[in-house]
Structure formats: C-alpha cells, structure tokens
Amino acid sequence: MTWLQPHLLKDKRKLVLLLSLLVGAGFMLTSVVSYFVAKATIRASIVLNELPLTSDNIYSEIQKDLVRPIFISSMMASDTFLRDWVLHGEQDVDKITKYLKEVKERYGAFTSFFVSERSRIYYHASGVLKVVKEEEPRDVWYFRTRQLQAPYEINVDPDLANRDALTIFINYRALDYEGNFIGATGVGLTVDAVRKLIDDYQQRYDRSIYFVDLKGNFVVYGSRDHTPGGNIRNVPGLGAIAEQILKVRHGSFEYVRDGHRYLLNVRLVPELHWYLFVEKAEDEALTEIRRTLFLNLGISLAITLVVVALTHRVIGHYQRRLEEMATHDKLTGLANRQAFDVVAEHAIKAADRSGDPLSAMLIDIDFFKKINDTHGHVAGDVVIQGVAKVAKSCLRDSDILCRWGGEEYMVLLKGCDVTHARRLAEKLGQAVRETVFRHDDTDITVTVSTGITQYRPGESIDQLIQRADTALYEAKAAGRDRVCLA
Numbered sequence: 001m002t003w004l005q006p007h008l009l010k011d012k013r014k015l016v017l018l019l020s021l022l023v024g025a026g027f028m029l030t031s032v033v034s035y036f037v038a039k040a041t042i043r044a045s046i047v048l049n050e051l052p053l054t055s056d057n058i059y060s061e062i063q064k065d066l067v068r069p070i071f072i073s074s075m076m077a078s079d080t081f082l083r084d085w086v087l088h089g090e091q092d093v094d095k096i097t098k099y100l101k102e103v104k105e106r107y108g109a110f111t112s113f114f115v116s117e118r119s120r121i122y123y124h125a126s127g128v129l130k131v132v133k134e135e136e137p138r139d140v141w142y143f144r145t146r147q148l149q150a151p152y153e154i155n156v157d158p159d160l161a162n163r164d165a166l167t168i169f170i171n172y173r174a175l176d177y178e179g180n181f182i183g184a185t186g187v188g189l190t191v192d193a194v195r196k197l198i199d200d201y202q203q204r205y206d207r208s209i210y211f212v213d214l215k216g217n218f219v220v221y222g223s224r225d226h227t228p229g230g231n232i233r234n235v236p237g238l239g240a241i242a243e244q245i246l247k248v249r250h251g252s253f254e255y256v257r258d259g260h261r262y263l264l265n266v267r268l269v270p271e272l273h274w275y276l277f278v279e280k281a282e283d284e285a286l287t288e289i290r291r292t293l294f295l296n297l298g299i300s301l302a303i304t305l306v307v308v309a310l311t312h313r314v315i316g317h318y319q320r321r322l323e324e325m326a327t328h329d330k331l332t333g334l335a336n337r338q339a340f341d342v343v344a345e346h347a348i349k350a351a352d353r354s355g356d357p358l359s360a361m362l363i364d365i366d367f368f369k370k371i372n373d374t375h376g377h378v379a380g381d382v383v384i385q386g387v388a389k390v391a392k393s394c395l396r397d398s399d400i401l402c403r404w405g406g407e408e409y410m411v412l413l414k415g416c417d418v419t420h421a422r423r424l425a426e427k428l429g430q431a432v433r434e435t436v437f438r439h440d441d442t443d444i445t446v447t448v449s450t451g452i453t454q455y456r457p458g459e460s461i462d463q464l465i466q467r468a469d470t471a472l473y474e475a476k477a478a479g480r481d482r483v484c485l486a
Helices: 005-065 067-077 080-087 093-107 137-146 191-205 239-246 282-327 337-354 368-375 377-394 418-434 461-477
Strands: 111-116 121-124 127-131 152-159 165-175 181-190 208-213 218-221 250-257 260-269 274-281 358-365 400-405 408-414 437-439 442-444 448-454 483-485
Touching: 005 191, 005 250, 005 260, 005 274, 005 282, 067 093, 067 152, 067 165, 067 181, 080 093, 080 165, 080 181, 093 111, 093 121, 093 127, 093 181, 111 165, 137 152, 137 165, 137 181, 152 181, 181 191, 191 208, 191 218, 239 250, 260 282, 274 282, 337 358, 337 400, 337 408, 337 461, 358 368, 358 377, 358 418, 358 461, 368 377, 368 442, 377 400, 377 408, 377 418, 377 437, 377 442, 408 418, 418 448, 418 483, 448 461, 461 483
Parallel strands: 448 483
Antiparallel strands: 111 121, 111 181, 121 127, 152 165, 165 181, 208 218, 208 274, 250 260, 260 274, 358 408, 358 448, 400 408, 437 442
16 A cells, blocks of 8 residues: 555664664674684783794794804813913914814804913914904903803904904803913804894794893894894883893783884893894784674675665565555455555545545445355355455546445545446446356355445544445435435
C-alpha cells in the first residue's frame, strides 16, 4: 500500500542504520581491541625476549669477533719468545718484526705491535715505527697502560703505521718472569672492520646495535645509524635515562626521541669494558600489526556493508510480508478494515482539498449464514473469495475495496457521486447474481445488498460509514438483492 510506504520506509532506514552502527562498531571494537592486545604482546615479547636474546646472541659472537683479539694480545704478552727477546737486550730486530708479522697474518689482525719499556721503541709488523715519548700526545696511551691495574685496556686511536686509520687497540701489559713490567703489546682492529661486524649483526637481527664505554661515550656503531657522536647524555630522550643505564650491568629501557618510542636492551661486555646497546623502534615492530589492523578494518567494513545489504534485503522482504499481513485480508487478498481506516482518512482529506465527490458503498452477501449451514464453512469461504473477485472486476483502479468483516465489503469511490456510485453498485450486483460459485461439484449462486452514501464536507469517516450502513439496512429490509441510497 503506497500510503504506508513513507512511514515504514523511515522505520526501515532507522533499523538498517542502527544495525549498521552495531555491526560496524562491533567489528571496529574487536579489531581495535585485538590490535592493542597484539601490540602489548609484541611489545612485551620485544622487551622480555627478542632484545635480550639478540643481545645474548651478539655477545656470543663478540666472543669470537671482538674478544678474540684480547686473547691474542694476552697470548703475546705471555709469549716466552717475546719475554726472552726483551730480557736478552732486544737484539736482532728482524726476529720481533717477523714475530709480529706472523701474529698479524695468522690471526687476521689489522695491526700488531710491541713497545719496549727499556728502549721505548715501538716495534711493528713492518719494522721499528718510532720511539714513544711522554711529551708526545699520541703516545699517552702507552704511559697510561704502564699505570694500569688491569692487565689490559681497549682504546680507539689513529694507527700511525696505517695512515692514521681509526683503530681499536688492545693494549696488553707484558711482564717478565718476575712480574715486572717490560712493555705493552697487542693487536688492533679497524673501526671500519668492527662497523662491518655491527652492520652484519644489524642486518641479521634487524636491530640498531652500538657500543658505549663506561663513561657513556659512543665507541662504535653501524654505518646505517645516525652518527650519535659524543655521549649518550647528549641524545634526546636517551640522556634522561643515561645515568640509570650506566649504573647497571644489564637491563631493559625505553625512551622517546623525535616522537618515536625506542625499546632498548643494555648489557655490559666486561672483556671490552663497553656496554652493548641493542635497540629497536617500537613503530617498526608494530608496522605489521598496524597493517593487519587496517586490513581487518577494511574487511570489517566490507562485511558490514554486505551484512547491511543482506539485512536491507531481508527486512524489505519480511516488511512486505508483514505489510501484506497487517493491511490485507488473508482470505480475499483485499485491504482489511485497519488499512481502510488509513485510506479513508487520506481520501477524505483529498476530497476536502479538491472538492471532488467521494462516495462510500457497503456490500453484504444475502443469506450468507444459510450458505454456511447448507454447504459448510469452506463453501462460505469460496463464496466470499468469489464475490471479492467479481466486485474487484467491476470497480475502477482508483476505487478502494476492502473486506469489512464477515460477508461484508466496503468500497470508497473517489471522484464519484451517488448517481455514478449507484450505477456501479447495480452493475456489481448484476455481475454477482450471474456468477456461479462452485464447491465440491456443487453450484452456488448468491445475491448482494448494497448501501450507498456520498461524503459531506466536514463530516467524519464514522459518520460516512454510519450512513452507508443505514442504507444497507434499508436494502435488506426492502427484500435484499438491491441498492439503497442514504
């Protein structure tokens, strides 16, 4: 019924919108909660497992790649040949040169050296390099090594023998058989070589890796990192926790730099007297789950649209069925009395606006109870359906026909005065009279009585119906099978 569609359509839109919001909010809430749960899980995994495990793995490799030179230097400092050569007056420089060259080549060191305490000569794999002097700034390392309580130190200095290439030196104290200091020996690795090791670590573990000394100074870092320079105290965010870091041997930390959060694992490498920093930007770690979040939201939106479309279609289907059930008589398919009330109200308003005539026709099947008593209720239903079809065929498309109740029918005739309404009613009565209704091989004929009235401007629908009912009563009282006017 078109007169019900705007109101029902509005309710339908509200229901679909509400369902869309509920489904969409449900999917979004699930996706967001899943994202934050996954984020917390991944973050905990990085802090508690990944970074410490990476640190352990790198430390194990450092034992081979960086700590190994310390053992080489230790071996040189306690080497019998070196001791005896020094104690016998450092004769035959070729022997110490050959020894240092063999150490360098055998162990793949960048440089190897020995500085004698007695002569202050700096012996190198390529021969005598120089004589160290206390007033020479570049020789400070040697005189510092003399005073060490520890057996060795690690420092980063330019290597005079290799065009001042920045080199990590292991300076080991060499002692004679009585424990007296006889010089400093050791090997060196270029910073570039160590950076290549760090680059290799970073590529394999996908982490930022660098070394810091006990005072917080950056020592070595990978080539792909920004150049920190100076001290960790000067790095935004990291400086705020620098003192805390330098007080522990190992631990997990986090800080914010340039709007990004970094997760950090720190451990002391005692052999090097350096801290190993293993760092990962939280944003990088969350890239995948963030991509998953957007994918889930996209899928959720698609599913929501599909659900809404299907719901719209299903609701429309059932809405049409409910409309049919609510506004139509199940037996005849005509509009029912509830629908008629709404239609009649619209028709009266239209008549008031336009001034066109409006007539009402109340039809009743004569002696219907006798049909039920004689042929049964099923036969009565056949007759009710048949009369409805005949009446519908006799009326115009603009006329409104409904089942009023029992064996009665109500008709609203738009743009029709009582004169034309009477002609229609007589035509309808004649058609019913000539129609044979068949049930169980039994032919049934019936007649109808009809009351007609015309709408009077300003009156209510009840008043219009009451006058049509009065006319119908007169038709029955006059012998039925006829049309009477109110």
